[in-house]
Amino acid sequence: MRLSRYFLPVLKENPAEAQIVSHRLMLRAGMIKQQAAGIYSWLPLGYRVLRRIEQIVHEEQQRAGHIPLLMPTLQPADLWRESGRYDDYGQEMLRIKDRHDRDMLYGPTNEEMITDIFRSHVNSYKDLPLTLYHIQWKFRDEVRPRFGVMRGREFLMKDGYNFDLTREDALHAYNRHMVSYLRTYERMGLTAIPMRAASGPIGGDNTHEFLVLASTGESEVFYDAKVPELKLGDRQVNYDDRDEVAKICAEFTSAYARTDETHDEAVFNQIPEDRRRVGRGIEVGQIFYFGTKYSEAMGATVVTPDGSRVPVEMGSHGIGVSRLLGAIIEASHDDKGIIWPEGVTPFHAGIVNLKQGDVSTDSACEAIYGALKARGLDPLYDDRDERAGAKFATMDLIGLPWRITVGPRGIANNMVELTCRRTGEAEEMSPEAAVARVAAIYEGV
Ligand code: ATP
């Protein structure tokens, strides 16, 4: 992309309405525009990151054997009357009437609808196990939408639902989700800690929330210092191997990590004092096992091997796709702007031309731009007729992890500068070497 032809409405001033750094930076970097309280347009740069996050979520879900589909945003109230949640859900549910005076709602989640799909089409244990998921907009009429996309009213969520014959099978599905979530967040450059949580309106006795540590997080968290050190890394996981998956879950959940809702001071105090940590966290996902709560209420049953009929065992599992943008920025920024992890960056590298209109720098930039594209990468070339300082400030603000700077003096010696956004370290090398280096960095991402 050439910046002169892009739509990147950066703001010079700090927007007054933004209370936390991620909201401020998303507005300043021209990623989002608020249209109503908690409702945003995703401008091109923000939309790019949103799509990359979605892509990672899709890949990791499908790696775990989960099947994508797409359910609508609007739902008939009758489905929710069957589960009893139409009345229970309260004011967070946006209720709508259509022209025939039928009660509709903008889905805050999809347990009822997926259970309806299941009961219409699945009849036998032979069709299990089954996990279906979608990535779709949700609406929750939050009392206090705030912090930009972190607590919106309309927000993008991945929600997945497992259907199993037995409790053991459903607990394997739960564990499988836990491990696939750990990998999902790691690919985004995040450490998200699974913490035992309270279940809330979804119901069920087994649930973990995934929290990203950040001082601006809305949840108070208590944990053993060794927990954030745990990494899945590039371990290959066989998601069908129950023992292997359960072992990884045990590794990540045996040390103390809880939110204020489940915190137990006595147990916490058994951790050696120098490892006890109290902090704040952003909830970026939650997994639930709830057994037959919805299948019983809605008559979703399957025939078992002995010919009897039982309600199917279920769980639901959510990732806050749009909230993740805020969480990533909270975890990765400095006073100049965002620092995107390579896994989610909107463009792989920036190219800064220090002297637009100069024949040698222009042609070197074009060559680098073409070479990066030829390697399957998306560069952002700042080809505007602007001062170098302004170009650097924009690149730092929008946070591309790598920048190639091309100036007339350097290019006379066939040299450009490759700068790492995170460390600020710069290295001189030939344009070819810079392209090769950037390509190599993204090979494993
Ligand atoms: P919270 O406690 O933050 O209100 P929740 O527990 O009600 O969230 P879930 O039903 O667990 O939310 O939804 C799954 C994920 O969707 C959450 O972990 C969170 O990342 C995201 N999410 C929930 N509510 C919002 C919101 N208002 N804006 C953005 N993302 C949200």
Ligand code: MG
């Ligand atoms: Mg939750």
